[in-house]
Amino acid sequence: MTFYEIIDKKKKKGELNKEEIGFFVRGAADNSLPDYQLSALLMAIRLNGMTDNETFLLTDATAKSGAVTDLSEIAGVCADKHSTGGVSDATTLIVVPVLTALGVKIAKLSGRGLGHTGGTLDKLEAFEGYNVNQSPENFIKIVNACGAAICGQTAETAPADKKLYALRDVTATVDSIPLIAASVMGKKLASGAGVIILDVKYGSGAFMKTAREAKALARAMVKIGNAAGKKTAALVTSMEQPLGDNVGSNLEVSGAIEILKGAENDLSKVCFALCENILCLARKAEKGDNTPIGKEERDGARKEIAACIRDNRALKRLREIVEAHGGEFTETFEKADIIYNVKSEKSGFVSAIDAESLGLVNVLIGGGRTAKDGKIDHTAGLKLKARLNDYVRAGDTLAEIHLNDKSFLKEAENRVRVAFGLSDGKIKMPKLILFRV
Numbered sequence: 001m002t003f004y005e006i007i008d009k010k011k012k013k014g015e016l017n018k019e020e021i022g023f024f025v026r027g028a029a030d031n032s033l034p035d036y037q038l039s040a041l042l043m044a045i046r047l048n049g050m051t052d053n054e055t056f057l058l059t060d061a062t063a064k065s066g067a068v069t070d071l072s073e074i075a076g077v078c079a080d081k082h083s084t085g086g087v088s089d090a091t092t093l094i095v096v097p098v099l100t101a102l103g104v105k106i107a108k109l110s111g112r113g114l115g116h117t118g119g120t121l122d123k124l125e126a127f128e129g130y131n132v133n134q135s136p137e138n139f140i141k142i143v144n145a146c147g148a149a150i151c152g153q154t155a156e157t158a159p160a161d162k163k164l165y166a167l168r169d170v171t172a173t174v175d176s177i178p179l180i181a182a183s184v185m186g187k188k189l190a191s192g193a194g195v196i197i198l199d200v201k202y203g204s205g206a207f208m209k210t211a212r213e214a215k216a217l218a219r220a221m222v223k224i225g226n227a228a229g230k231k232t233a234a235l236v237t238s239m240e241q242p243l244g245d246n247v248g249s250n251l252e253v254s255g256a257i258e259i260l261k262g263a264e265n266d267l268s269k270v271c272f273a274l275c276e277n278i279l280c281l282a283r284k285a286e287k288g289d290n291t292p293i294g295k296e297e298r299d300g301a302r303k304e305i306a307a308c309i310r311d312n313r314a315l316k317r318l319r320e321i322v323e324a325h326g327g328e329f330t331e332t333f334e335k336a337d338i339i340y341n342v343k344s345e346k347s348g349f350v351s352a353i354d355a356e357s358l359g360l361v362n363v364l365i366g367g368g369r370t371a372k373d374g375k376i377d378h379t380a381g382l383k384l385k386a387r388l389n390d391y392v393r394a395g396d397t398l399a400e401i402h403l404n405d406k407s408f409l410k411e412a413e414n415r416v417r418v419a420f421g422l423s424d425g426k427i428k429m430p431k432l433i434l435f436r437v
Contacts, residue, residue: 003027003037010044018057025061029160035167042164042173050178052223058178059224062186065160069192071107073140077285078105079278080193082184084217085117087205087359088242088384092120092150093256094271095278097318100147101308102275104282107143109153109191116205116359118252118368121152126253126378130327146320158186177213181220189228195285196225196232197278199270203240203430205355211236215435222437231281235273236435241353241388243267248367248381248402250333257331260315266432273433276301336379336402340409342416347393350386352421358382358399361415365403377404382416389426 006020016024024041027033050058071078079099083089096106110132112119121132132152134142142149161183168174188196198221201207202214218234225232237243244267246255259268279301280293308314319329362368367380383400386392398420401412 003033003041007037007040007044010041010048013048015051016054016057021054021057022061025058025065025160028163029065031163038164039167039171039173042168042171042179045179046173046176049176052220055178055181055220056224056227058182059185059189060228062158062160062182063189065186066158066190067154067156068190069107069109069136069139069157071140071192074105074107074143076103076105077195077282078107078143078193079195079197079282080106080108080188080191081197081199081274081278082188083199084184084201085207086201086239086243087116087118087355088244088247088252088255088267089118089201089239090123090244090252090256090267091199091271091274093123093253093318094259094268094314095274096148096150097260097314097321098271098275098305098308099278100321101313101317102279102304104147104279105143106148106150107139107191107193108148108150109157109187110150111153112369116356116363116368118247118249118359118362120150122376122378123249123253124150124322124325124327126249126333127322127327127329130322130325132325134325142324146324147317148321149325150321151325153187158190161186177217177220180217181224185221185224188225189230194230195278195281196230197274197281198222198232198234199274200234200236201239202236202434203238203355204353205242205359206239211434215437218435218437231285233277233281234437235270235277235433236437237270238430238432238434239355240430242355242358242384243270245384245387246381247358247362247384249376249378250335251381251383251402254331254333257315257318260309260318261312262309269432272302272305275305277436279304334379336377336381337404338402338406338409340401340403340413341397342399342401342413344386344392344394344396344398344420344422345417346422348391348422348424349426350388350390350392350420351423351427353384353388354419357415357419361401361412361419364415365401365408365412366405379404386420388429392422
């Protein structure tokens with residue numbers, strides 16, 4: 001078997017077997033295959049797709065291309081969550097403390113922000129001293145001590161995915177559902193958790209722009225998780241506007257803390273829906289129960305979630321998690337030197353908010369990065385003062401820009417204003433939680 005033959009087979013819409021996919025993944029992980037051949041197969045997959053079996057084999061091989069985290073020393077069922085990315089998407093900082101306060105263990109490997117999307121690790125580093133680089137031994141120790149660890153992926157985690165993702169990024173093969181599903185789920189399977197919940201975003205601020213694409217991706221990833229013996233579910237949620245009112249590390253962490261103190265908004269609704277599903281799945285996993293989640297279970301989970309917010313257990317748990325990673329917990333964060341109000345030039349109902357554009361404004365003013373090793377300004381960001389279907393008058397503030405370098409202010413102001421569309425009447429609101437797989 002030569003790799004040329006594998007490329008030719010997929011070019012002709014053939015179905016690759018386990019040995020052929022293993023050859024492909026090993027060649028990516030150990031650099032034994034040249035980039036031009038790997039890229040050729042990626043394009044053939046992008047154009048011709050993969051069967052469910054091929055997608056599972058690719059995911060499984062990706063997960064096993066490096067170290068698979070051993071969670072056997074953690075008592076009970078471990079859960080994990082993943083968001084496909086968006087703007088003002090601080091769900092991990094809310095979901096993890098709530099679940100651990102209710103007895104669910106979370107062993108989570110997260111990433112940094114790139115492009116218009118924010119990264120969990122960047123937000124956690126808003127707490128001074130928070131160490132995202134923990135040894136495998138410390139990772140397990142932290143989970144056992146406070147219920148959750150949230151750290152960065154190591155170089156040994158799914159190395160094939162790192163290579164293939166870099167190639168996809170420059171060969172126009174990112175938008176392939178089998179390749180996206182294998183990339184996400186390969187890392188999730190390598191993390192070792194027994195319960196996985198996926199938050200699949202669609203809309204202006206998401207990588208999947210349409211609900212149809214997001215549903216297809218959610219179904220593909222849930223099939224993979226269940227085939228691997230993991231209790232897996234997905235929610236398809238809207239990113240037609242930033243999920244919360246804050247964009248940028250310090251601002252988003254402050255907003256997450258407010259939700260843990262009882263504030264309610266779109267971000268809290270998505271977070272508590274994720275918590276409800278994970279809590280129910282984790283308890284079924286503990287009992288070996290394979291029946292669907294029932295109404296009584298969901299109602300009970302919602303009451304428990306509300307109670308742990310009300311009595312501050314979730315907020316207390318966030319403090320414990322931060323301190324277990326060496327961080328200094330605080331509820332107040334440094335602010336940028338300049339806070340500028342972008343005012344509306346006319347009156348009307350907010351009919352569109354381009355979330356991706358606002359995410360890119362955050363990058364422009366220093367709150368995001370364009371390269372994986374780039375530095376960010378934790379104080380930079382945006383604070384939305386208007387959301388979809390709000391009525392604004394000429395002169396009302398649409399958003400605050402928080403920045404330290406005023407040379408970017410004029411461009412940032414113009415781009416924020418353009419990101420808001422106004423109309424004479426209200427629009428039909430996109431459903432926040434569209435679909436559950």
